Amino acid sequence: MSEHKVISFDNIKVACRNCSLTSLCLPMGLTPEDVDLLDAIVKRNRPLHRGDHLFRQGDKFQCIYVVKTGTVKTFDPGEDGSEQVLGFHLPGEMIGLDAIETGIHHCSAKILETTAVCEIPFTLLEELSSTIPSLQHQMYRLLSREIGHDEDMLTLLGKRNAEERLASFLLSLSGRFQRRGFSPSDFYLSMSRHEIGNYLGLAVETVSRLFTRFQDDGLLKVERKHVQLVDIERLKQIQRGDQAGVREQQVT
Amino acid sequence: MSEHKVISFDNIKVACRNCSLTSLCLPMGLTPEDVDLLDAIVKRNRPLHRGDHLFRQGDKFQCIYVVKTGTVKTFDPGEDGSEQVLGFHLPGEMIGLDAIETGIHHCSAKILETTAVCEIPFTLLEELSSTIPSLQHQMYRLLSREIGHDEDMLTLLGKRNAEERLASFLLSLSGRFQRRGFSPSDFYLSMSRHEIGNYLGLAVETVSRLFTRFQDDGLLKVERKHVQLVDIERLKQIQRGDQAGVREQQVT
């Protein structure tokens, strides 16, 4: 019964230069000719479905992936199966950069909702980047950004409490949606409470309780996967640990 | 009274090709000629002293640094001064990769003990790397390694308990010392208990207590900064959460 009748992406001949993600994943300063060269090595595949693996830890590293639509989660499965979620990847975000060093995928990547990805053979990308300085530059920037982002996460896990972590998480999503032209205050979560907790180093129950509490305090509205951020300012205060946090006591 | 009479490194004309760190920081597959080119852009400075800043968060990013001798700690000072230690860098390790993206240093770097560093102007390195494919490749690998390492830290902070974290930390140092030709089981800590705790997301007191407990259990000997790992095997068990942990109960 694969009569899914999904929109086939095969016939969509949108080159990189026309891709709506250009400003997110492509180097600024590439000439149209350069973009065509890059475009030529990018493979566009049929959409993947929830639960599919983009790759698994231990797989040979061949390609860098860029999310076009949908969401992908990356995680370290752990010897004993005690999965650690490493990230949730939205359209325009790259996946697989941690595999360059060893040539073996260091984490696994799983589709959270119907997703289309671009696939870029790394060897070709690398060759191309040595002939196009601005592409090389962009690659360095992307890798560097990833490092910076991971460092932010280290601070989150090392220093922030549960409230601050969830607030940060929601604000991060909010900002990323906004940059993609979606509402920063009204969106759907494509990951489960369990996955959020895992990502933030919290138990599912804690995440659930915090959602309830944030809602009771008028910071947001949640219903299942649907979130509406009502008071972003106060969420930002919580994020930076601005004392008082939720349950703002009336300061006399 | 700058009559420090420190060993001047100015007259040490050790080129990269002769540097003992070659296998750690230089690309495999660079021809001797390539190494000379790289060598030409590397600046070698006089040693820095405990407490000196290599750079501060917010500084303009100009150079990548490589530790030659000594130890450097990187950290995010945090708005409110609630420092988060991001890493301890031993000889052969690179610093500053997270600044490429924005051109502004994302974290600060401080010297923990008298340290010599090589300074590589990034713009020159970047240019050079586009003419030497194997150098470019090595740069990608180094950046990727950093990402992989940060991801490992995320798992450490997100999933491991205090014992597992300290064991991991000690084993990481042990391995890195070994690769540099030093004893893997007998070394000095150049960072304080406070800094270790901060790095591992633990309170100083917890770190101190764990050292005591590990010692009581015959895993290691500590005296101030001096550590001797006595039972590395058991430390590895603890690291991977191999149940029983310390206080191995007699299993009848």
Add this chain to the structure above:
DNA sequence: AGATTGCTTTGCTCTGGATCAAGTTACTTT
């Protein structure tokens, strides 16, 4: 030598979140 300062250790108490244990609600499948 004695005093000052800054780590580090140790004991005691407290708490944020984990864990355990039921429910509850929403999808799927039949």
Add this chain to the structure above:
DNA sequence: AAAGTAACTTGATCCAGAGCAAAGCAATCT
């Protein structure tokens, strides 16, 4: 529609590790 299953919520309890306070020790200064 009923039944099953997976995700989520909520309540109750517990505990690893934080925080506080007070020594203990080294290293430096006077």
